[in-house]
Amino acid sequence: MSILDIRVLGDPILREETTPVVQVTEELRTLVADMFETMYVAKGIGLAAPQVGRKERLAVIDVDEDPFVIINPEILHAEGKSKAEEGCLSIPDIYGDVERPAVVRIRAMNLDGDLFEVDADDLLARCLQHEMDHLDGKLFVDYLSVLKRRAALSKWAKNKDKYPGLIRKLSRDPTRTHEHPDEEL
Numbered sequence: 001m002s003i004l005d006i007r008v009l010g011d012p013i014l015r016e017e018t019t020p021v022v023q024v025t026e027e028l029r030t031l032v033a034d035m036f037e038t039m040y041v042a043k044g045i046g047l048a049a050p051q052v053g054r055k056e057r058l059a060v061i062d063v064d065e066d067p068f069v070i071i072n073p074e075i076l077h078a079e080g081k082s083k084a085e086e087g088c089l090s091i092p093d094i095y096g097d098v099e100r101p102a103v104v105r106i107r108a109m110n111l112d113g114d115l116f117e118v119d120a121d122d123l124l125a126r127c128l129q130h131e132m133d134h135l136d137g138k139l140f141v142d143y144l145s146v147l148k149r150r151a152a153l154s155k156w157a158k159n160k161d162k163y164p165g166l167i168r169k170l171s172r173d174p175t176r177t178h179e180h181p182d183e184e185l
């Protein structure tokens, strides 16, 4: 398995639509395995294909030690409202409160090509929606109020120089300390 580079805010691929997967190939399985590896090294709980520079409509998720991949996911049902702080592996060190439906049911394909459904609430519901947004070129900062978004983006403008070429390089033993209590998606 390989650790992939993570694209950070400013890379146009994070704003592009993804393409539905038509067939699960060996290459796709390798991509998914590499994405899991990358997500774990980055200490994230979700990672979508555009974050590693890919156009496939898929994401990997692991909330509460229950890893799974969602391929061509769709939301079947959403209800309630919940507000909580989010971060993103593609926008390091920036956090903001995002309101989303509290409960969702999604349908997606797994690596066997079979459809499955997930009923989720709490952090898993938030994570699924955050990752599915990535597949449509949407980022959590888009949900912030004008003032909070402006503050987040100006903080990001100062951080950005740490990521030459808008690429976040990871190593297996990250020196970056994870002092923030919330997990990144």
Ligand SMILES: [Zn+2]
Pocket: 087, 088, 089, 090, 130, 134, 185
């Ligand atoms: Zn994200």
